Amino acid sequence: QVQLVESGGGLVQAGGSLRLSCAASKRTFSTYAMGWFRQAPGKEREFVTTISWSGGTTHYADSVKGRFTISRDNAKNTVYLQMNSLKPEDTAVYYCAAGITTAQVMEKVQNYWGQGTQVTVSS
Numbered sequence: 001q002v003q004l005v006e007s008g009g010g011l012v013q014a015g016g017s018l019r020l021s022c023a024a025s026k027r028t029f030s031t032y033a034m035g036w037f038r039q040a041p042g043k044e045r046e047f048v049t050t051i052s053w054s055g056g057t058t059h060y061a062d063s064v065k066g067r068f069t070i071s072r073d074n075a076k077n078t079v080y081l082q083m084n085s086l087k088p089e090d091t092a093v094y095y096c097a098a099g100i101t102t103a104q105v106m107e108k109v110q111n112y113w114g115q116g117t118q119v120t121v122s123s
Contacts, residue, residue, distance in 0.1 A: 001026075001112070002024055002025060002026045002029070002032065002098045002112040003024070003025035003026070003112075004022050004023070004024055004025075004096045004097075004098060004112060004113065004114035004115075005022065005023050005025075005114055005115070006020060006021065006022050006094065006095070006096045006114045006115065006116060006117040007020070007021050007022075007023070007117060008020040008021050008117060009094060009117030009118045009119045010118075010119070010120070011120045011121075011122065012086055012119075012120070012121055012122070013121070013122050014086060014087055014088055014121055014122065014123050015085060015086065016086050016121070017082070017083060017084045017085075017086065018083045018086065018119060019080060019081065019082050019083070020036070020080065020081040020083070020094055020096075020117060020119070021078055021079075021080055021081075022034070022036075022078065022079045022080075022081075022096030022114055023076075023077060023078050024077045024078070024079075024098065025077070026077070027077070029074060029077040029098075030053055030074035030077075031053055032053060032098040032099065032100070033050060033051065033052050033053055033098070033099050033100065033101050033102045033104070033105045034050065034051050034070075034072060034079040034096065034097065034098055034099075034105065035047070035048070035049060035050035035051070035070075035096070035097045035098075035099070035102070035105040035106065035111075036048040036049050036050075036070065036079075036081045036094055036095065036096060036097070037094070037095045037097055037108075038090075038092035038093065038094045038095065038119075039092055039093050039095065039116075040091060040092040040093075043092075045095065045108075046061065047061055047106050048060070048061055048064055048068065048081070048094070049061065049064065049068060049070040049081065050070070050097075050102040050105045050106055051070045051071070051072055051079065051102070052101075052102050053074075055071065055072050055074075057102055058070055059102060059106065063089075064083075064090075067083065067084050067085045067086075068081060068082065068083050068084070069081070069082040069084075070082075079096065081094070083119070086119075086121045087121060088121045088122065088123045089121075090119060090121050091119060091120050091121050092118075092119060093116040093117065093118050093119075094116060094117050094118075094119050095113055095114055095115075095116045096113070096114040097111040097112065097113055097114075098111065098112040099111045099112070
């Protein structure tokens with residue numbers, strides 16, 4: 001079992017930046033692929049980005065490419081999501097996920113989930 005705790009959400013104006021963090025409880029964090037998803041009111045949870053256990057492979061949804069960057073620090077059991085040039089349509093609850101591979105994270109196969117952190121972008 002992996003426990004994930006997100007932080008860093010908040011209210012920001014369009015064009016601004018936020019950095020989300022996700023701290024994992026498990027010492028084997030470095031063996032898990034990690035990812036971020038988001039869910040806006042009335043919509044399904046959607047994939048945002050994922051990173052391999054080594055950090056060497058990343059994938060992004062088209063909607064965030066060039067604006068969001070995922071990274072990880074295995075020594076701190078933490079994954080980050082740097083969000084720049086935020087838009088009102090980025091408003092959602094952001095969830096951290098852990099899985100065996102980036103493909104499984106993206107497909108939500110046997111993911112562990114955090115409780116989510118709210119990001120609100122005002123126009």
